[in-house]
Amino acid sequence: MPHSRKDFIIKSGIALGAVTVGLPSKFKLLSFSNKQENKLVLLGTKGGPVVHSYKAGPSANVIVYNNIPFVIDTGYGVSFKLVEAGVALKDLKYIFITHHHSDHNLELGNLLYNSWVGGLSASIHVFAPVGLIALLQAYWQSNHFDIETRITDEGRPDIRKLVITHEYTEGIILLNNDAEVSALKNIHPPVTESYAFKFKLGNKTVVFSGDTTYCPALAAFALDADYLIHEVAYGPAIDALVIRRDNAPKLKASILSHHTLAEDVGKIAAQAKPKTLVLNHFVPADDESITDEMWTKAVRTNFSGNIIVGKDMLQLPL
Numbered sequence: 001m002p003h004s005r006k007d008f009i010i011k012s013g014i015a016l017g018a019v020t021v022g023l024p025s026k027f028k029l030l031s032f033s034n035k036q037e038n039k040l041v042l043l044g045t046k047g048g049p050v051v052h053s054y055k056a057g058p059s060a061n062v063i064v065y066n067n068i069p070f071v072i073d074t075g076y077g078v079s080f081k082l083v084e085a086g087v088a089l090k091d092l093k094y095i096f097i098t099h100h101h102s103d104h105n106l107e108l109g110n111l112l113y114n115s116w117v118g119g120l121s122a123s124i125h126v127f128a129p130v131g132l133i134a135l136l137q138a139y140w141q142s143n144h145f146d147i148e149t150r151i152t153d154e155g156r157p158d159i160r161k162l163v164i165t166h167e168y169t170e171g172i173i174l175l176n177n178d179a180e181v182s183a184l185k186n187i188h189p190p191v192t193e194s195y196a197f198k199f200k201l202g203n204k205t206v207v208f209s210g211d212t213t214y215c216p217a218l219a220a221f222a223l224d225a226d227y228l229i230h231e232v233a234y235g236p237a238i239d240a241l242v243i244r245r246d247n248a249p250k251l252k253a254s255i256l257s258h259h260t261l262a263e264d265v266g267k268i269a270a271q272a273k274p275k276t277l278v279l280n281h282f283v284p285a286d287d288e289s290i291t292d293e294m295w296t297k298a299v300r301t302n303f304s305g306n307i308i309v310g311k312d313m314l315q316l317p318l
């Protein structure tokens with residue numbers, strides 16, 4: 001069910017939260033047991049799609065604000081990480097995807113599915129760049145048998161009608177009583193549709209860089225944010241990574257053309273002046289010889305403010 005962005009912004013103030021579908025009582029499962037604190041939880045902090053360890057999964061985050069979860073990216077493992085963070089999957093309402101690399105969207109379909117079989121009864125809004133509608137159509141097709149069976153056999157609502165897709169471009173993509181969310185195109189070749197996000201929630205601002213090389217526009221976009229969640233790459237480790245390859249110079253140039261060196265993250269943060277800079281989407285992610293102090297020291301060459309080295313399941317207050 002595609003909706004235009006304009007349509008959504010105009011209508012959302014009154015329509016959101018009002019769309020519910022009647023369910024047999026057996027599907028009215030436990031809701032949020034208690035009101036949750038407002039918080040940001042890093043669910044998956046490694047860069048890239050290769051799965052190494054549950055301790056550091058591909059990209060995923062959740063903000064819980066006024067008891068509403070906002071999921072940002074759905075890398076592999078996001079469903080279990082959300083459960084672990086205390087978020088009931090059936091209560092999901094908003095999902096935002098920065099770009100269509102698999103370390104950011106691989107579990108989108110499965111997350112929606114897990115929400116559905118967990119008792120989802122209201123609309124769930126998914127925001128992603130162009131390609132979202134085709135991605136979900138293919139996903140529904142691949143699970144056609146099970147979806148039809150559960151609708152008929154178990155009396156569930158049609159998941160395909162509960163999911164509202166929004167293929168966004170740059171600008172404000174959500175504006176209602178829940179939040180103001182805007183997108184900024186970042187620099188992540190060869191992906192052209194790749195974005196940073198800014199969440200304004202009450203008097204709090206949280207900015208996600210998404211995957212990007214050094215992107216000066218991000219500094220103004222993130223100005224004075226409470227949290228700037230920025231991806232990061234470690235130069236010396238990339239040298240070590242590529243040194244044995246014949247195409248080393250080209251490979252290094254390729255990595256740096258779409259990711260940001262720690263020193264350059266420091267430059268962005270020095271201009272944006274966030275209350276806290278949170279490092280995230282580590283490249284490389286599996287080199288344990290790079291300590292937290294090494295990541296921090298590299299950023300410190302240009303930034304003297306608060307720095308947190310992100311970890312999966314790290315909770316930050318909002």
Ligand SMILES: [Zn+2]
Nearest residue numbers: 048101103211
């Ligand atoms: Zn990525």
Ligand SMILES: [Zn+2]
Nearest residue numbers: 099101188211
């Ligand atoms: Zn990417």
